[in-house]
Amino acid sequence: xxxxxxxxxxxxxxxxxEERPLTPAEQAExxxxxxxxxxxxxxxxxxxxxxxxxxxxxxxxxxxxxxxxPRTRSLGRWAALAASxxxxxxxxxxxxxxxxxxxxxxxxxxxxxxxxxxxxSAITLNSDSQAAVQFGKTERVVRLARGEALFxxxxxxxxxFLVWSGPxxxxxxxxxxxxxxxxxxxxxxxxxxxxxxxxPQAPAQRVRVNEHATVRPAEQIQVAPEDPTVATRQLSxxxxxxxxxxxxxxxxxxxxxxxxxxxxxxxxxxxxxxxIVGIFRIGDIDGFAQAAAVALNADVHTGDxxxxxxxxxxx
Amino acid sequence: xxxxxDRFQWxxxxxxxxxxxxxxxxxxxxxxLSAADADDIVQEAYARIWVLEHELIQHPLAYxxxxxxxxxxxHARRAKIVPMERLGEIEALSIVSEEPGPERHASARRQxxxxxxxxxxxxxxxxRAFELRKIEGHTxxxxxxxxxxxxxxxxxxxxxALAKILERMSEAEAAPEFETGRGNDRARDRx
Numbered sequence: 001x002x003x004x005x006x007x008x009x010x011x012x013x014x015x016x017x018e019e020r021p022l023t024p025a026e027q028a029e030x031x032x033x034x035x036x037x038x039x040x041x042x043x044x045x046x047x048x049x050x051x052x053x054x055x056x057x058x059x060x061x062x063x064x065x066x067x068x069x070p071r072t073r074s075l076g077r078w079a080a081l082a083a084s085x086x087x088x089x090x091x092x093x094x095x096x097x098x099x100x101x102x103x104x105x106x107x108x109x110x111x112x113x114x115x116x117x118x119x120x121s122a123i124t125l126n127s128d129s130q131a132a133v134q135f136g137k138t139e140r141v142v143r144l145a146r147g148e149a150l151f152x153x154x155x156x157x158x159x160x161f162l163v164w165s166g167p168x169x170x171x172x173x174x175x176x177x178x179x180x181x182x183x184x185x186x187x188x189x190x191x192x193x194x195x196x197x198x199x200p201q202a203p204a205q206r207v208r209v210n211e212h213a214t215v216r217p218a219e220q221i222q223v224a225p226e227d228p229t230v231a232t233r234q235l236s237x238x239x240x241x242x243x244x245x246x247x248x249x250x251x252x253x254x255x256x257x258x259x260x261x262x263x264x265x266x267x268x269x270x271x272x273x274x275x276i277v278g279i280f281r282i283g284d285i286d287g288f289a290q291a292a293a294v295a296l297n298a299d300v301h302t303g304d305x306x307x308x309x310x311x312x313x314x315x
Numbered sequence: 316x317x318x319x320x321d322r323f324q325w326x327x328x329x330x331x332x333x334x335x336x337x338x339x340x341x342x343x344x345x346x347x348l349s350a351a352d353a354d355d356i357v358q359e360a361y362a363r364i365w366v367l368e369h370e371l372i373q374h375p376l377a378y379x380x381x382x383x384x385x386x387x388x389x390h391a392r393r394a395k396i397v398p399m400e401r402l403g404e405i406e407a408l409s410i411v412s413e414e415p416g417p418e419r420h421a422s423a424r425r426q427x428x429x430x431x432x433x434x435x436x437x438x439x440x441x442x443r444a445f446e447l448r449k450i451e452g453h454t455x456x457x458x459x460x461x462x463x464x465x466x467x468x469x470x471x472x473x474x475x476a477l478a479k480i481l482e483r484m485s486e487a488e489a490a491p492e493f494e495t496g497r498g499n500d501r502a503r504d505r506x
Contacts, residue, residue, distance in 0.1 A: 015473045046481070047481055114452065116453060118457075
């Protein structure tokens with residue numbers, strides 16, 4: 001193992017650099033540490049990358065391995081957090097007041113971003129999505145202008161959490177749910193707790209844990225049970241992965257393409273209808289195409305802006 | 316990948332989760348390499364991939380594995396201790412690692428389990444600081460207020476937690492099933 005001092009120093013500088021700008025004195029100290037030995041630079045780069053990587057594991061922890069056990073744990077954590085936050089209400093109120101102004105968040109194609117909010121809630125924005133956050137005294141409001149987001153809502157009975165997607169609102173107190181803005185409908189998956197969906201001129205519809213709601217304009221909201229493993233799979237983008245379990249190649253390609261400027265095209269319909277199984281890194285168009293080709297006996301043609309898949313002529 | 320932040324994110328996404336696999340390859344194929352030398356090689360590989368244009372790297376892990384392989388080879392040439400003929404095997408490793416499959420998922424779960432176990436061994440303050448900042452996503456200032464410590468004390472607690480994680484990762488090795496089995500054959504078929 002590298003001598004402990006290198007690891008300790010790398011960790012110390014990584015935390016500082018990741019969390020705030022350095023003072024000029026610190027910068028000078030860092031420069032001299034980096035010059036002191038050639039392996040210090042690599043140690044620091046690795047430490048900073050690991051610091052980032054922990055966020056992915058944090059997201060996994062929040063999702064939890066099964067719906068039952070981690071739920072109580074996460075509720076316990078929220079409760080503990082709420083209690084500790086109460087002790088510092090004054091300080092946080094000052095901090096929160098600037099959030100009354102709307103804050104905008106946007107992700108580019110291929111980017112997934114988790115945003116921690118001042119109340120302890122968090123939004124994970126999927127690829128190519130946009131949301132505006134506005135927290136007031138009586139309501140916490142998020143407008144999902146485009147794309148898809150997962151909301152982990154911290155309990156606050158006095159301030160419901162409202163997500164607006166077009167004319168539809170989803171209201172929650174303390175729960176976890178995902179909202180996806182599709183061209184012809186809005187999809188809501190609840191993985192913890194209960195939400196209430198409100199459409200203009202219609203009664204509110206409750207959607208409970210492990211249910212999936214589809215909202216279409218001027219139609220009754222459809223609510224269907226969702227297998228928790230399916231829900232987990234559909235939300236696997238949070239950890240930078242897409243999971244397919246028998247979806248058609250066509251559907252899987254549509255999902256993969258959401259995360260990439262380079263697009264996969266499937267030439268013949270028979271091929272597009274074949275089922276595909278696997279876990280893929282989002283944005284890894286080539287890896288996906290190669291795996292699909294091996295699994296479904298297809299050929300890969302790599303072009304500049306796209307990757308084509310066609311049925312292999314040589315079985 | 317324009318900003319520095321994006322570049323670290325890229326490393327975090329593509330390289331860090333697979334570090335254990337790279338290390339276990341190094342351990343198996345360069346047995347005479349000391350742990351300190353293996354650490355230096357992995358760190359140097361981070362430094363080398365860091366300066367590259369990440370957008371142009373289509374298979375990050377394969378690329379990283381190649382850098383490691385070259386560094387091991389360089390080291391072997393200098394020290395004349397590593398059986399050179401085995402170095403070619405890293406190619407199999409790099410392709411298998413890019414292979415999507417359930418094992419990647421298992422790997423993330425295992426890493427999470429390891430992180431939890433590791434957090435349990437930290438002093439309570441250190442652990443709480445880390446959870447507030449990294450698991451629950453609070454800023455340092457918020458977390459410091461919650462814990463009633465200064466921002467600078469908070470940074471020290473976080474640095475200690477990170478140092479532990481880095482040390483643990485240096486000792487970690489991937490389970491053997493990651494590098495054998497069906498993925499291997501499929502990878503060869505494709506080449």
